[in-house]
Amino acid sequence: MMGPSHALSGAAVWLAGSWALDQFADYHQTPLAVAVGTAVCAGGALFPDLDLSGKVTRNQGGATVARTFGVFSLFLAEVMEKISLGVYYATKLSKDPKRNNGHRTLTHTIPFTVLVGWGTTALCAAYGKWAVVGILFFMIGLALRGLFDRWAERAGWVIVTLASAGAAWYTFANLPGDRGYPMIGLAVGVGCFVHILGDMITRAGVPILWPIPIKRRMWMMIGLPNKIALRTGSKAEVVVLRAAMTAVAVLAAVGLVAPSVLRKFNIDI
Numbered sequence: 001m002m003g004p005s006h007a008l009s010g011a012a013v014w015l016a017g018s019w020a021l022d023q024f025a026d027y028h029q030t031p032l033a034v035a036v037g038t039a040v041c042a043g044g045a046l047f048p049d050l051d052l053s054g055k056v057t058r059n060q061g062g063a064t065v066a067r068t069f070g071v072f073s074l075f076l077a078e079v080m081e082k083i084s085l086g087v088y089y090a091t092k093l094s095k096d097p098k099r100n101n102g103h104r105t106l107t108h109t110i111p112f113t114v115l116v117g118w119g120t121t122a123l124c125a126a127y128g129k130w131a132v133v134g135i136l137f138f139m140i141g142l143a144l145r146g147l148f149d150r151w152a153e154r155a156g157w158v159i160v161t162l163a164s165a166g167a168a169w170y171t172f173a174n175l176p177g178d179r180g181y182p183m184i185g186l187a188v189g190v191g192c193f194v195h196i197l198g199d200m201i202t203r204a205g206v207p208i209l210w211p212i213p214i215k216r217r218m219w220m221m222i223g224l225p226n227k228i229a230l231r232t233g234s235k236a237e238v239v240v241l242r243a244a245m246t247a248v249a250v251l252a253a254v255g256l257v258a259p260s261v262l263r264k265f266n267i268d269i
């Protein structure tokens, strides 16, 4: 799947989940909390592809998401890719093939998802608002890059960086400070998980079972069979899948916001 589809799926899942909690579990969030969770989940849904690096010294290549903050994120992607490759070789069994890059390995596993979600929560608990503002800055940048890819491409990474810094600062100024922020960790974790599911419906698949060894393989790639797998960039992805996810996101957002708007105008439902 391409960047925009990943980001969109993250946003749709978070909005739909927030709507379901609101409707059936009486769990209500402020519009700002919903917006923050949605942006962070969309960014989280791109995070695993930060393992696709390019040529840092020449400022070329890499996943779209690796170019969010220019050469800085490209460098981070290089580090993530090398760590992933290191973990691959450290845990590989005899039937796992040789690899020369770490893309779609460590960052596309369940333990990584849990670690990132837990790590984010721990950072927010330990450093409070300052951790929140840093994480928001990073995740909103990824989300902008993914959701508005054409705009981001034209605007360039400096504008994207400034826009995410502005959004993070606004949130910082408006969030209450005297509490933990478990929802942010959850949003990052859910985003990563949605990314893995998105890659699973493509042909290449993901090592979703790691670290469970199967037939002398630790890194078994699990994906859909060729016949029904989603081809990256195909009409099914770019038109059908994105339209469906946009519809889910919009309906959930309307469902969340409409009651309070109606209440404001004293309309009972």
Ligand SMILES: [Zn+2]
Binding pocket: 048, 049, 104, 108, 195, 199
């Ligand atoms: Zn991926």
